[in-house]
Amino acid sequence: MADPMKIRATLVGDSTEVKVLMSHEMETGQRKDAQGAVIPAWFIQNVTVAHGGTTVLAAQWGPAVSKNPFLSFKFKGGAKGDKVTIAWVDNRGDKRTDEATIA
């Protein structure tokens, strides 16, 4: 089970600024271990962010994204006290969903 995400969502003017830290190894599949065996690729593939029942961001990620990725974006709308739900699924099928309240 993956560690929780760290999410900050703040209202700036008429848009909501969301900053997320995710805990993930993000193995590229290009590295080898001490024995010379390839370390299999393991990375977050899909990220979706929902607010009030609508998807405000959907992303497809690949192995080029860094370990413990940081994602920052803005979307129009949102009000203080609203919930923002962020979910990711990695290429092994592991998933994680976390929620934050807009401040």
Next chain:
Amino acid sequence: MRLACFAAAACAAFAFAASAQNSTTEGIAKYREALQEGNPAELWEARGEGLWKAPRGPNKVSLERCDLGLGAGIVKGAYAQLPKYFADADRVMDLETRLVWCMVKLQGISEADAKKNPFGNGNDKKSDIEALVAYVTSESRGVKMNVSVAHPKEMQMYRVGEKIFYFRGGPHDFGCVTCHGADNQRIRLQDLPNLTKIEGTQKAYTTWPAYRVSQGELRTFQWRLNDCFRQQRFPELEFGSDASIALTMFLAKNANGAAFDGPAIKR
């Protein structure tokens, strides 16, 4: 005429070298600034807070009764006064050693188990110590360093640390002071702090522990010292040893007065 030209050219070359060095330093500073906001150290802080509050070990108790020097369970500002002398253990301890002590005394975990994995390595080998250190130190962010050497054992630790800092040995006849004894020294492109000066020590000490981007790990001060010893080709610095605490004491005391600013982020 020719001489003058030569001198001018040489001066230009020097100026170029200096500006290249400055722009690299500025570049690294900018890079750190850009990453500051999304510092993955927060992931360790969150995990550490969970570990601190969770009942663990054979005794099934949390670390919330652990005395870090300000009284049982007080975490806020505790790191800014460590290392210090603890009467219950009759020893000067830094944060890591104190955490191990609490795990042993409160939670009933064996000392060997508590110390088994001080430095994590990826997802399969996460270090509880690093996470706990991240949490405890984050509770001292902004607090002024205030390490005491009033107790004779604290003073002794400080003096021993000072000796180790200036001691040269090993296959390369190295000492901490070889790299950290002058301004503007560097390893590759990394500027090294001058730890014989107060400002240098304050800047360095208050930014550890830190998330090392190149390793994808949060590193503690014990790790920093351990790796410095490795780079000097010294025998391995044992985790939680008196030598490691003495060096920490020497540097922490010299950083007094500066606001603690960790866990930070470093290349």
